[in-house]
Amino acid sequence: MELESGPLHAAGRQRRRLRRIIARAAGTQYYGAQLRQAGVDPRRFExxxxxxxxxxDRGIMANHGLDAFLTVDRAGLVSVATSGSTGTPxxxxxxxxxxxxxxxxxxxVYAAYGCRxxxxxxxxxxTDKPDRKGPLKLLRRAGLLPRIEKLGSDTPAAELLARVQALDPPILxxxxxxxxxxxDHVLATGAQVRPPRxxxxxxxEVTDRxxxxAERAFRAPAVDVYVTNEFGVIAWSCPMRRDVLHLNDDALIVEVLGADGTPAPAGTVGELVVTSLGLTSMPLIRYRMGDMAARLAGTCECGRRLGLMTRVQGRTAHVIRRPNGxxxxxxxxxSLFGRIDAHEWVRRYQVREEPGQRLRFLLNARRPPSESQRNALxxxxxxxxxxxxxxxxxxxxxxxxxxxxKLQYLVPLKQ
Ligand SMILES: [Zn+2]
Incomplete structure (x- = not known):
């Protein structure tokens, strides 16, 4: 017998929400045509x-224009823009x-880590990104809630440190x-920062490193949050198993697809394709994130019934492939750096693919390596x-x- 709160119940709720989205989407120019072409009945959609x-993807959306995706009048809707760092904004x-x-x-995510x-x-x-809207943001702007202090990621580390020390935020x-x-700067200088929550x-990609x-420098749990402008938080580190992410699959359906477009088996890295179960004004159905990860089988020992995936393994556009694909x-x-402790002297790296099956490793060293360190690498x-x-x-x-x-770790040859 299945309990009301069991996985079957969750699956039923997910199906109902998906049908609601599909039914709304059927009324749009773009999705209406796609559903008719596929010959699927929105009322029986599984x-x-x-x-x-x-x-x-963004290219298809740009070709059709936003109106082809809207289920309501655009007046009164808020606009969210994403950067075009890897293609079309x-x-x-x-x-x-x-x-x-x-x-x-x-x-x-905040609640899972004791934050409010x-x-x-x-x-x-x-810092030039516009503020997201919402009731909390209004309260923050009105001064009724503490503001979110935004600091530019290109600010020198010493300056960032001084601001963080002065502001002493519970959430970083x-x-x-x-x-x-x-x-890295905190550890190198021995600076003291009061631990945030x-x-x-x-x-x-959020790396192990x-x-x-972050855990050593700030003496607080460090959390990998896979968050996008399109969908918000897609997945986040389990507080009990930091190497796996919980999928917000009550709000989203996340597919992991192999190179042939069919679902990749659990444990196999594939492309992430996301469908929102909540966006009805402008449904996003089977949206290619351009990121890669693997789904993990089973449920988590922490008791959350959310699905599991690995951390994001990179961008599809940033993949360097071996000759066998x-x-x-x-x-x-x-991991190649980690197993010989090269992080002790390598601050940052980037791997660039070059014609003729060549890889150039750009290294930003915190100090010149010894000959044996160089050889080990x-x-x-x-x-x-x-x-x-x-x-x-x-x-x-x-x-x-x-x-x-952002820092791009891998730079493949231009296709
Ligand atoms: Zn868990």
Missing amino acids: PHDLGRLPML GRFLRSWVEEAAYSALWMR PWDAQVNIAI TGYAGAIEALA AVFCTAM CLEL APITTPLIT TQSVESALGRDFRIAFEYLDEIPMTPSG
Whole structure:
């Protein structure tokens, strides 16, 4: 017998919400045509029918225009823009209620780590991004709640540290690269920072190294939050098992697809394709995130019934492939550095693919390596990649960030 709160019940709720979205979407120019073409009846739509609909990306949306996706008049909707760091910038419209639901996904993460929505916070990201709307944001703006202090991710670490020390926030969030650089600076200088309740690392691949440094520097749990402008928080580290992420699959359906577009088996890294169960003004159905991760089988020992996935392993657009097609991911490279303790002298790295099966490793060293350190790194990298690539190392004073303020670890050849 299945309990009311059991997984079957959750599946039933997910199906009902999906049908509601599909029914609304059927009235739009774009989705209406796609549903007719696929020959599916919105009233009998099942989650596995998603595979019969085409995938969506920013390019398709730009071609059709936003009106082809709207179920309501655009007056009164708020506009959300995403950066175009990896292609076409995106623009999305949604209602205030939908924006509030976006905040609610963050609340769940805060709550799991003992944080409260009204806690003051410092957010290290790009600062020219417009504020998200919502009731809490209004209260913050009115001065009834502490403001979110935004600091630019390109601010020098010493300056960031001084601001964080002065503001003493219970919540510290930021781009993983910026948090890592700040944590590194705190440890290198021996600076004291009062521990926040938790450190939330977002945007791009959050590496083991980033979480480890943040925990040591801030003496607080470091949390990997997979959050996007399109959907809000998609997945976040389990407080009991930091290496796995809980999927917010009561608000989203996340598909992990192999190169042929069919579902990848659990444990196999594939492309993430997301359908929102909450966005009705402008439904997002089978939207390609451009990120890669693997779903994990089973449920979590913490008791949450949410699905599980690995941490994000990289961007589909940033994948460097071996001649046999196997992807080289950021965690692989990070592990090649980690197993010989190269992080002790490598501050940052970037791997660039070059014509003729070559990889150039750009290294930003915190101090010149000894000869044995250099040799150890060469051996570690050669042992994993030397059969497929010719490897070169180059030392730089600075590895440039992308225009959106993030560090890109892997740079494949332009297709
Ligand atoms: Zn868990």
